Each structure stands twice: as structure tokens, then as C-alpha cells.
Amino acid sequence: MDRRKFCRTAVAAGVAASFPIMGACSRSEPPVATAAKEGISAISLDGAEISLSKAQTRELGGALQGPVLLSEHPDYDGARKVWNGMHDKHPALIARCQNSQDICHSVDFARDNNLLLAVRGGGHSWPGKSTCDGGLMLDLAEMTNIDVDVAGQTAWCDGGALLGHLDDATLPEGLVTTAGVVSHTGVGGYTLGGGFGRLNRMYGLTIDNVLGAELITADGKVRNVRADNEPDLFWAIRGGGGNFGVVSKFQYQLHPFDRNVLSGMLVWPVAQARDVLEFYAEWAPNLSREMYVGPVMATMPDGTNIIAMEVVYNGDPVQGEKELAPLRAIGTMIMDGVLLQDYKVTQTQEDATTAHGIRSYAKNGLIKEFSQALVNDMIDAYIPDPRAAIFTHTCGGAVKDHGELDSAFPHRNAETMIVYFSGWTDPEQDGEGKAMCKQWHASLSAHHGGYYDNIEQETAGTVVSNYGPNFARLQGIKGQVDPGNLFRLNSNIKPA
Ligand SMILES: Cc1cc2nc3c(=O)[nH]c(=O)nc-3n(C[C@H](O)[C@H](O)[C@H](O)COP(=O)(O)OP(=O)(O)OC[C@H]3O[C@@H](n4cnc5c(N)ncnc54)[C@H](O)[C@@H]3O)c2cc1C
Incomplete structure (x- = not known):
């Protein structure tokens, strides 16, 4: 049997080879801010219908370095799509963040307007947690920068990068960290959930290689999360998913690797x-x-x-x-x-x-x-x-x-x-x-x-038991940093 043929077909023959989601939306196009012509209807955190005024959406567009895409923008349709074709949703707005400040403004906007918020890293969530109908999609797809410190054997990696970006940045330097088995998976959701990969028996899960992170919490503040600085958050983001805020950057431990x-x-x-x-x-x-x-x-x-x-x-x-x-x-x-x-x-x-x-x-x-x-x-x-x-x-x-x-x-x-x-x-x-x-x-x-x-596709009702002895501590930390449960489109830990 031809090995390459096997690799291409082992998962399922019915799967087409390519479904490019980006279509008209190239990630390399220069950002174009879109002004809302009229108010838009949206969905609140609790699922109620709300309306966002022209002025509100203009204000967000003006504050961000990246574009805010509304449904009529030519890039909107490409940007709204996520990996699993089963989740065909239409956010009211998509904020294509370029940096930590863009993330802060977007978080402030969602919180102040009581707007449903979805955070999209690589878009690989099986249950489609990184998109929503009628809310704000905070999109990190253009934040993919990686800085490798070769001598120090560490890397700072943007929260919207893909696993392939991480391997591409580290392998030429003779360095590596644990990454999953498909290169178009996002580092964001992948790392926050744990991170299994082909090197985990040697180097541990990806969370075991996280040295620190820059996290934007529900109050819109940027936190430097490290073991010695924010011990509770440092513990919680290593396995607790996107419950505690938006990670704009991770710092990873790297290992010498042939x-x-x-x-x-x-x-x-x-x-x-x-x-x-x-x-x-x-x-x-x-x-x-x-x-x-x-x-x-x-x-x-x-x-x-x-x-x-x-x-x-x-x-x-x-x-x-x-x-x-x-x-x-x-x-x-x-x-x-x-x-x-x-x-x-x-x-x-x-x-x-x-x-x-x-x-x-x-x-x-x-x-x-x-x-x-x-x-x-x-x-x-x-x-x-x-x-x-x-x-x-x-x-x-x-x-x-x-x-x-x-x-x-x-x-x-x-x-x-x-x-x-x-x-x-x-x-x-x-x-x-x-x-x-x-x-x-x-x-x-x-x-x-x-x-x-x-x-896991459906986790409702099992989150408490699956976190087992860690659930109470997670719930306490969630209550401190996100009492309004702004970050709820994830395996949600409801604040105490
Ligand atoms: C084809 C495929 C292969 C996979 N292979 C592996 C594997 O080998 N090993 C493994 O461990 N897992 C694997 N997974 C599972 C993968 O880890 C999860 O789907 C993970 O959620 C993907 O992260 P993402 O950023 O692409 O997802 P997204 O859909 O963007 O996000 C998933 C969740 O994380 C949150 N999130 C994403 N980025 C951030 C961020 N920067 N800050 C805060 N919250 C964020 C989102 O809000 C959402 O709740 C695979 C998944 C797929 C579809």
C-alpha cells in the first residue's frame, strides 16, 4: 500500500480534500474598517434580542487597529466560518484583532453592551464554541506572530497562531515543544484545554510547557500570568479552557530536537x-x-x-x-x-x-x-x-x-x-x-x-464531574475574574 495514499485517506474516504474557508477573505489583505450604515440587531449574553446603534459600532471600529466586519463586508463570510462545517453561524460583528489593545477594546465593548462574545483562535472547536449567531466574534486569526529565543529555548506565540506556525518557527532552530497532530489547529483553544501531541510522552502536555501568558480578563485589563505573579490564573489557564479571558500570547518552553x-x-x-x-x-x-x-x-x-x-x-x-x-x-x-x-x-x-x-x-x-x-x-x-x-x-x-x-x-x-x-x-x-x-x-x-x-462534542452537564477535584478551585477563580460569565462559549465553568 502506498504510504502517502494511506495518510491522505485513513480518516474517511468521504472527506473532500479541501474546503478553503477563507474564500474572498485573504488574511494578508490590508485591514479596512467598516462603518455601520444603520443600527444592527444582536444577541445579548442571556440570549435576548438587542440593538447596537450606529454610533456604538463606529466607536469600536474607530478604536481598533484591525477591521470590524459587518455582514455586508466582502470579508465577512470568509471570516465567520469555522473548521467544522456543521456550525454555520452569523455573528453580528467580527473584530479582527491585531494586538492586545484591540482585544481589550473588543472585550470592553462586549461587556459594556452585554453582548454575546465568541473568541476565535484557530476555529477548530468541534462543538463550534468559537462562533455564535448575533454576538461579537473576537477573531485572533491575524495574530500569529512567534518570537523564538534560541539561546533561552523559549518562544512567545500569539494566541491566534496555528500549531503549524509554532512548528515552523521552532524546528529550523533545532527546537520543539509538544504540538497536536493537525497543523491547522489553533494554539489558543488547544493549549488552554491541555494539548496532546506526538511528543507528550517525552515533554508532557502542552500546558506543562507553558511558562506564562498575557491574558485579557473580563475587566479589559492585560495581566501578565506566571507562576510567581498570578498563581491562581496560571494554574487555571492550564486546562481550564477559555473561561478566564483571552490569551493574546503564550510563552512556551522549547526543547532541543532533531x-x-x-x-x-x-x-x-x-x-x-x-x-x-x-x-x-x-x-x-x-x-x-x-x-x-x-x-x-x-x-x-x-x-x-x-x-x-x-x-x-x-x-x-x-x-x-x-x-x-x-x-x-x-x-x-x-x-x-x-x-x-x-x-x-x-x-x-x-x-x-x-x-x-x-x-x-x-x-x-x-x-x-x-x-x-x-x-x-x-x-x-x-x-x-x-x-x-x-x-x-x-x-x-x-x-x-x-x-x-x-x-x-x-x-x-x-x-x-x-x-x-x-x-x-x-x-x-x-x-x-x-x-x-x-x-x-x-x-x-x-x-x-x-x-x-x-x-468532545457535547459536554453540557458533565463539566463539574470531569474537572473532578479541580472544579471548586476553578469556579472560585472564575467568580473573581469573570463574575458576569462574559467568557461563556467554552466548556463553561459558571461563576460561584
Ligand atoms: C482536526 C483536529 C485535530 C485535533 N488534534 C488535536 C490534537 O492532536 N491534540 C489535542 O490536544 N487536541 C486536538 N484537537 C482538539 C483541539 O485542541 C481543540 O479543538 C481546540 O479547541 C482547538 O483550538 P482552536 O484555537 O483552534 O479552537 P477555537 O475553535 O478557536 O476555540 C476553541 C475554544 O477555545 C477558546 N479560545 C481559542 N483561542 C483562545 C485564546 N487565545 N484565548 C482564550 N480563549 C481561546 C474559544 O473561545 C473556544 O471556547 C484537534 C481538533 C481538530 C478539529
Whole structure:
């Protein structure tokens, strides 16, 4: 099997290769402020209909360096769209912020007018939390600057940058930090929720690499959030999502890194799933931190049902080959695509199959023990449909170096996260697409111990239990910095 073809098609054959959301709206066009010709109707924080006057919207347009887009602006339609094509919403205004001051003015505007506020980083939220109907979309898409301090091995990264921007800025310097598996995901929502990636067994979650952040809170103030400066907020933004304000910049710890890494996919027919999964269950708990390897179950466009293992070895390739040898010896593979290659190739291999505009549904479950019962259920639960797949994010290693109370993210003792994903393009398949994902998730739910909030479609009612021992502290901090719950379009922690 051709390796590149596999990478392009493993998620779902029904997914079109490209859905460019930007259309008429190029991010490189110079900003053009738009004055409102007449008052516009909008939606308040509580969902009531309100009206914004001409003068109010002009005032915001005048205060910002970036443009404020209203529905008649030619860039509006491109700017309002988010990654998941299921969320086709129309904000009353879009503030395309250029800097921290633009964010402050936009936050002040939303708060003072009691206006519904959505903060858009990379726009990847599965449930579409970064957009809204009738509110203000505070759009960070043009804030993508990254400054790398090579000697100090740190980087300041704008809150609207994408993971690909971060890798592009650090890899040429021989440096890296943990970043997720699709390069067009935003650093904003991704980092604030936790941040799983192919290097997390070595360097921890992305939140474990956050040294500080510039945060604009609901009072419109800019706060320098660090462990020694704002300890509560520093704790809360590492896993507590967008509840506490808008991050205009993150500071990340970087690590020396050789970008030529042993990586790729090992693929077997699904008929060999028992051998592969039973081996993995025994082998995985003793893996080195350099080794990241996790099962994938999917259906190829030609109908071939597969079990695969994604492999990334962050270390001496000779050692990596040795550690991998027993896995490679299992059964008869239909493809061995593990080779020494540029990390950037691995970090972008899922980009096309998860392109903007796809209609998608996702759930996940955190697995404390990869047991025999789980293996049995994974085999029974398999859905042979190219629109559905399961992936895993391997945890353990450095992820477990931090305790459940050390940051807002409590699920430190998970060995693996199983991600249930479905993707399709035809709106008529929405029901079927969602149902497949839910069914696969439900079949294995007995093995889940909590979930990762960033890869979850519906979290209403479970936020309290999923934050577990951290919820009360999170709620207290929320009450101090956002008592009016201005930042509510997220996995919302209601102020006490
Ligand atoms: C194709 C795909 C692949 C993914 N792969 C991974 C992965 O490998 N690892 C992983 O851990 N997760 C992964 N995720 C999940 C991802 O972490 C979340 O979807 C995350 O919310 C994306 O961040 P974003 O900025 O792009 O999202 P957005 O939709 O812009 O925002 C999501 C939430 O974060 C808030 N937010 C965004 N930016 C800021 C900011 N600067 N300040 C304050 N609040 C902000 C928004 O208001 C919203 O509530 C993936 C998602 C997709 C769709």
C-alpha cells in the first residue's frame, strides 16, 4: 500500500480534500474598517434580542487597529466560518484583532453592551464554541506572530497562531515543544484545554510547557500570568479552557530536537486486530518515553478494514528500531511506513483529510488500563465505514510527571485517550455521521475514566464531574475574574 495514499485517506474516504474557508477573505489583505450604515440587531449574553446603534459600532471600529466586519463586508463570510462545517453561524460583528489593545477594546465593548462574545483562535472547536449567531466574534486569526529565543529555548506565540506556525518557527532552530497532530489547529483553544501531541510522552502536555501568558480578563485589563505573579490564573489557564479571558500570547518552553525522526504507520488487516491489540496491551506500559505508538482502527476508501499503529520515536533511530522490532514482528502487515523522516511531514500528514469545512463529530474517553476486556470490546465495536475511525493519543511518560491538582487538567493517570471521529461532507448524512461516532463511543464507554474536553462534542452537564477535584478551585477563580460569565462559549465553568 502506498504510504502517502494511506495518510491522505485513513480518516474517511468521504472527506473532500479541501474546503478553503477563507474564500474572498485573504488574511494578508490590508485591514479596512467598516462603518455601520444603520443600527444592527444582536444577541445579548442571556440570549435576548438587542440593538447596537450606529454610533456604538463606529466607536469600536474607530478604536481598533484591525477591521470590524459587518455582514455586508466582502470579508465577512470568509471570516465567520469555522473548521467544522456543521456550525454555520452569523455573528453580528467580527473584530479582527491585531494586538492586545484591540482585544481589550473588543472585550470592553462586549461587556459594556452585554453582548454575546465568541473568541476565535484557530476555529477548530468541534462543538463550534468559537462562533455564535448575533454576538461579537473576537477573531485572533491575524495574530500569529512567534518570537523564538534560541539561546533561552523559549518562544512567545500569539494566541491566534496555528500549531503549524509554532512548528515552523521552532524546528529550523533545532527546537520543539509538544504540538497536536493537525497543523491547522489553533494554539489558543488547544493549549488552554491541555494539548496532546506526538511528543507528550517525552515533554508532557502542552500546558506543562507553558511558562506564562498575557491574558485579557473580563475587566479589559492585560495581566501578565506566571507562576510567581498570578498563581491562581496560571494554574487555571492550564486546562481550564477559555473561561478566564483571552490569551493574546503564550510563552512556551522549547526543547532541543532533531527533526529527523523515526515515524510513520504500521498497517495490518483488521482481521489481525486481536494479535496487534493484545500485544500492544502488554507492551505499551513499558515503553520508553522516546516512543509514542498508538492504535488506529479505520476503513480505507476501497473498503479495506485496517488496524494500524502510529509510531514516532524521538531519539536515536537505532534504539527506536530495536524497541519497535517486536511490534513489527506481529502477523503480516499490509504496509510498513515507518522510516526516518522530517517531523514536519508527520505533523502535517492528517491536514488534508481534516480540511476546513468538513462536517464532523468527535468524542473521546480516557483509558486508565488497556485491559483484555477493552481489547475484546474494541474488536466487537469496530464499525466498517470509511466515514468513521478511532485514533489514540498515547499518554503516560512525562504526562504523568504532574499530579492531578498541579494544573486545572486532572486526568494525569490515563494511559491512552481513545478518540472517536466521524467525518463526511453531505449535510444529509449528518444524522448517520453523528450516530456512528456515538455508537462507537458508547460501545467502549465502560472503559472510560473521564474525557479530554478539547475533543468532545457535547459536554453540557458533565463539566463539574470531569474537572473532578479541580472544579471548586476553578469556579472560585472564575467568580473573581469573570463574575458576569462574559467568557461563556467554552466548556463553561459558571461563576460561584
Ligand atoms: C482536526 C483536529 C485535530 C485535533 N488534534 C488535536 C490534537 O492532536 N491534540 C489535542 O490536544 N487536541 C486536538 N484537537 C482538539 C483541539 O485542541 C481543540 O479543538 C481546540 O479547541 C482547538 O483550538 P482552536 O484555537 O483552534 O479552537 P477555537 O475553535 O478557536 O476555540 C476553541 C475554544 O477555545 C477558546 N479560545 C481559542 N483561542 C483562545 C485564546 N487565545 N484565548 C482564550 N480563549 C481561546 C474559544 O473561545 C473556544 O471556547 C484537534 C481538533 C481538530 C478539529
